[in-house]
Amino acid sequence: xxxxxxxxxxxxxxxxxxxxxxxxxxxxxxxxxxxxxxxxxxxxxxxxxxxxxxxxxxxxxxxxxxxxxxxxxxxxxxxxxxxxxxxxxxxxxxxxxxxxxxxxxxxxxxxxxxxxxxxxxxxxxxxxxxxxxxxxxxxxxxxxxxxxxxxxxxxxxxxxxxxxxxxxxxxxxxxxxxxxxxxxxxxxxxxxxxxxxxxxxxxxxxxxxxxxxxxxxxxxxxxxxxxxxxxxxxxxxxxxxxxxxxxxxxxxxxxxxxxxxxxxxxxxxxxxxxxxxxxxxxxxxxxxxxxxxxxxxxxxxxxxxxxxxxxxxxxxxxxxxxxxxxxxxxxxxxxxxxxxxxxxxxxxxxxxxxxxxxxxxxxxxxxxxxxxxxxxxxxxxxxxxxxxxxxxxxxxxxxxxxxxxxxxxxxxxxxxxxxxxxxxxxxxxxxxxxxxxxxxxxxxxxxxxxxxxxxxxxxxxxxxxxxxxxxxxxxx
Amino acid sequence: xxxxxxxxxxxxxxxxxxxxxxxxxxxxxxxxxxxxxxxxxxxxxxxxxxxxxxxxxxxxxxxxxxxxxxxxxxxxxxxxxxxxxxxxxxxxxxxxxxxxxxxxxxxxxxxx
Numbered sequence: 142x143x144x145x146x147x148x149x150x151x152x153x154x155x156x157x158x159x160x161x162x163x164x165x166x167x168x169x170x171x172x173x174x175x176x177x178x179x180x181x182x183x184x185x186x187x188x189x190x191x192x193x194x195x196x197x198x199x200x201x202x203x204x205x206x207x208x209x210x211x212x213x214x215x216x217x218x219x220x221x222x223x224x225x226x227x228x229x230x231x232x233x234x235x236x237x238x239x240x241x242x243x244x245x246x247x248x249x250x251x252x253x254x255x256x257x258x259x260x261x262x263x264x265x266x267x268x269x270x271x272x273x274x275x276x277x278x279x280x281x282x283x284x285x286x287x288x289x290x291x292x293x294x295x296x297x298x299x300x301x302x303x304x305x306x307x308x309x310x311x312x313x314x315x316x317x318x319x320x321x322x323x324x325x326x327x328x329x330x331x332x333x334x335x336x337x338x339x340x341x342x343x344x345x346x347x348x349x350x351x352x353x354x355x356x357x358x359x360x361x362x363x364x365x366x367x368x369x370x371x372x373x374x375x376x377x378x379x380x381x382x383x384x385x386x387x388x389x390x391x392x393x394x395x396x397x398x399x400x401x402x403x404x405x406x407x408x409x410x411x412x413x414x415x416x417x418x419x420x421x422x423x424x425x426x427x428x429x430x431x432x433x434x435x436x437x438x439x440x441x442x443x444x445x446x447x448x449x450x451x452x453x454x455x456x457x458x459x460x461x462x463x464x465x466x467x468x469x470x471x472x473x474x475x476x477x478x479x480x481x482x483x484x485x486x487x488x489x490x491x492x493x494x495x496x497x498x499x500x501x502x503x504x505x506x507x508x509x510x511x512x513x514x515x516x517x518x519x520x521x522x523x524x525x526x527x528x529x530x531x532x533x534x535x536x537x538x539x540x541x542x543x544x545x546x547x548x549x550x551x552x553x554x555x556x557x558x559x560x561x562x563x564x565x566x567x568x569x570x571x572x573x574x575x576x577x578x579x580x581x582x583x584x585x586x587x588x589x590x591x592x593x594x595x596x597x598x599x600x601x602x603x604x605x606x607x608x609x610x611x612x613x614x615x616x617x
Numbered sequence: 618x619x620x621x622x623x624x625x626x627x628x629x630x631x632x633x634x635x636x637x638x639x640x641x642x643x644x645x646x647x648x649x650x651x652x653x654x655x656x657x658x659x660x661x662x663x664x665x666x667x668x669x670x671x672x673x674x675x676x677x678x679x680x681x682x683x684x685x686x687x688x689x690x691x692x693x694x695x696x697x698x699x700x701x702x703x704x705x706x707x708x709x710x711x712x713x714x715x716x717x718x719x720x721x722x723x724x725x726x727x728x729x
Contacts, residue, residue, distance in 0.1 A: 389666070392668045392669075394661060394663050394666075394668050395663055398663075449662075453662050455662070457662065457663070459663055459664060460664070463664060496665075499664045499665055500664060500665025500666075501665065503665070504665065504666075513664060516664075
C-alpha cells in the first residue's frame with residue numbers, strides 16, 4: 142500500500158514536471174541533479190514504471206495464489222467427498238484415498254519433470270526438459286504465459302489442474318481397482334495423456350494452442366485438457382476393467398448423498414479458482430469468467446433437476462448436484478470467451494445432455510461407469526468444447542487479432558464459423574489421445590500388477606482389503 | 618412372565634413409551650430394526666438407476682412383564698402405535714421361563 146501511494150505521488154510529480162519541461166523527457170540525456178530528487182527523469186520514470194508493475198503484480202499474484210488453493214480444494218475435500226458419498230460404505234475410504242493420494246503423487250511428478258514437459262518449449266506435441274527439477278522456475282514471471290505473476294505461482298496453479306484431472310477418472314473404476322494398480326496407472330497417465338494434451342493446448346508452440354497453434358482450439362480452463370481426457374479415459378477404464386461384481390442386479394445405491402452434496406458445493410466454489418483463475422490476472426476477464434462459471438452451474442442444476450422431475454416425477458438431490466457439476470464442466474472451456482446469457486444456455490444444454498447420458502445411454506450400453514465420470518466429464522466436456530466454438534465472442538476476449546492488432550471474430554455467433562471445426566479437431570485429438578493412451582497404459586499395468594482386486598476383496602470392500610481401515614468404525 | 622416384542626413405526630415411539638410409563642412399566646429395550654410384513658417398500662432412483670427398497674426402518678420394543686400385567690401393556694401399545702395404515706407393525710407375546718438380575722442374582726418377577 143505504501144508503495145502504491147509513493148508511486149502515485151511520484152507519478153503526479155512527474156506528470157507536472159513533464160508538462161513544464163518536456164524537453165528533459167525527450168532529450169534522453171538530462172544531466173543528473175536537474176530534477177529535484179537528484180535522479181534523472183528517465184530514472185524516475187523507470188522507477189515509477191517498476192512500482193506500478195509491482196503493484197499490479199501484487200494484485201494478480203494474490204488472486205492467483207488464492208485460485209491455486211481453490212483448485213486444490215476441488216480435489217480434496219471436494220471430489221473426495223463427492224465420489225466418497227456415491228460409493229457403498231465399505232469403499233468410502235478407498236475412494237477418498239484415490240483422490241487424496243493424487244494430491245501427493247502428481248505434485249512430486251510435477252516438481253520433477255511434469256511442469257517442464259507441459260510448459261517448456263519443445264515440439265508441437267510435448268514440451269522438453271528445460272525446467273527439469275524446476276530449474277529456472279522462480280520469482281521472475283514467464284512472459285510466455287503470465288507476465289504479472291511469479292512463474293512459481295503459475296507453476297503451482299497449473300499443478301492443481303494436473304492433480305484433479307486424473308482424480309476425476311477414479312469415478313469410473315470405483316469399488317474394484319487395486320490401490321497399487323491405481324497409483325501406477327495414474328503416474329503413467331499423467332505422463333502419457335495429460336502432459337502432451339496440456340502442452341498441445343496451453344504450451345508455447347503447442348499444436349492446438351489458440352495463440353499460434355496449427356489448429357487454434359479455444360480451451361479457456363481445460364474442457365479438452367481436463368474433462369475430455371479424463372472423461373474418455375474413464376470410459377475406457379470402465380470397459381477394460383469390466384463391471385463390479387453383482388452389477389447391475391445387485392443394488393448399489395450411494396451410501397451418503399449428504400457427503401456428495403457437501404463435495405459438490407465445494408467443487409462449485411473451487412471452480413471459481415479453476416475458471417476465473419485461468420485469466421491468470423485479477424482483471425475484467427477473471428470477473429467475466431467468474432460470472433459465466435456461476436451462471437452455467439445454476440442453469441445446469443435446473444436443467445438436470447427438471448429433466449428428472451419430468452421423467453421420474455421427482456427432482457432428486459443427487460440429480461441437482463450432478464447437474465451443477467455438469468454445467469461447471471461444460472463452461473470450463475468457454476468461461477473466458479462467452480457472455481452471461483450464453484453461459485446460461487451452455488449450462489442448460491449440458492445439464493439435460495448429461496442427465497440423458499447417465500440415465501439413458503449408460504443403461505442402453507450396459508457399461509459400469511460407477512460414478513459417471515464419462516457421463517458427466519466426457520459428455521459435458523465435449524458439449525462444452527463444441528459450444529465454445531459457437532458462443533465465443535471478441536467482446537469478451539479478443540484473442541484473435543489481425544496484423545494491425547484489430548480484434549477478429551472468435552466463435553460462430555461472432556461470425557467465425559470455422560472455429561467450430563477447430564473445436565471439433567481439438568475434441569477429436571483429446572478423444573484419440575485419451576483412448577489410445579489409456580488402453581496402452583491399462584495393458585501395461587494389467588501385465589505388471591493386475592488391475593482388479595480379487596473377488597473376495599471386492600466383496601469385503603476396498604477399505605479393509607486395500608488399506609486395512611474402515612470409514613465408519615461403530616465400535617470405536 | 619411374558620415377553621412382549623412390539624415392532625412399531627419409528628414415529629410412534631414417544632407415544633408408546635409415555636403410555637407404558639403411565640401404567641407403571643419401568644423397563645424396556647428399544648432397537649432400530651429393518652423389515653417388512655405386508656407393507657410394500659418404495660423405489661429410490663439415483664441417476665436413473667432404480668432401487669427397490671423393501672426393508673423399511675422400524676423400531677422394536679422389548680419388555681418382560683408379570684403375566685397379569687401383560688395384557689394391559691398390549692392394550693397401551695395397540696392404542697398408541699396405531700396409525701391405521703399398513704406398516705403399523707406387530708406385537709408378539711412369548712412365555713419366559715426365568716429372569717435373573719445380574720447385579721444381585723435375584724430371580725423371577727423380583728428381577729423384572
